[in-house]
Amino acid sequence: MQISRSVARDFFGAAHIMKIYGHIKSGNCYKVYLTAELLGLRYDWITLDNSKGETQTAKFLAINPNGKVPAMVLPDGRRLAESNAIIAFLADGSHLIPQDRFEYAQMLQWMFFEQYSHEPYIAVARFIQFYQNMPAERQAEYDTCQIKGNATLRLMDHHLSTRPYFVGTSMSLADIALFAYTHVADQGGFDLSQFPHIQDWIKRIQATPKFAPMLFDD
Ligand SMILES: N[C@@H](CCC(=O)N[C@@H](CS)C(=O)NCC(=O)O)C(=O)O
Numbered sequence: 001m002q003i004s005r006s007v008a009r010d011f012f013g014a015a016h017i018m019k020i021y022g023h024i025k026s027g028n029c030y031k032v033y034l035t036a037e038l039l040g041l042r043y044d045w046i047t048l049d050n051s052k053g054e055t056q057t058a059k060f061l062a063i064n065p066n067g068k069v070p071a072m073v074l075p076d077g078r079r080l081a082e083s084n085a086i087i088a089f090l091a092d093g094s095h096l097i098p099q100d101r102f103e104y105a106q107m108l109q110w111m112f113f114e115q116y117s118h119e120p121y122i123a124v125a126r127f128i129q130f131y132q133n134m135p136a137e138r139q140a141e142y143d144t145c146q147i148k149g150n151a152t153l154r155l156m157d158h159h160l161s162t163r164p165y166f167v168g169t170s171m172s173l174a175d176i177a178l179f180a181y182t183h184v185a186d187q188g189g190f191d192l193s194q195f196p197h198i199q200d201w202i203k204r205i206q207a208t209p210k211f212a213p214m215l216f217d218d
Contacts, residue, residue: 032090125145166178171205
């Protein structure tokens, strides 16, 4: 799959717009896709499937030596990895980043929370169940992910019980970072019907103008 947005190319075929490397079914990559779409940015999307080893080629390791997607290359050649860093770059100066200094720090708080207390359990359980079809040797790890992931979902549900978004009164990068793997958490065995405030928040995000769903066909 290659998603291309108004690509402008020079005589030598070099793109004048940024390139984003990723796999849309990956929540980390989907964060970047959703942010770019919500902001109406122009970009070339280059699909790399990490489950097929496509992130370990010499060509891609020259872009991200850590061998993980998403990664971004700017038209001038500068490279950036880590989903939350990329969306922070893309959304700089936009309505997706709070102006207020304290709310800005709260947004970062939830983005760090996502990487340390959410993704390692909810995304990993999804990987084991949805991609690997529950290999016996990962059952214990999966069970731990259920305990830790459900604790995270309870915390999120409680937070959302008194507010529409994670920070302030409008959607921010904190919501995008947490939405990516939460809205497909059922694919990792999590029962979202137990979390009504998360369910309402998911619907709120999906109703946002220019919202782009995760694509499941490639
Ligand atoms: N903290 C990184 C995690 C990136 C990540 O784990 N990417 C996975 C796909 S979701 C990957 O490319 N894995 C390939 C590998 O580990 O070889 C981020 O937020 O971008």
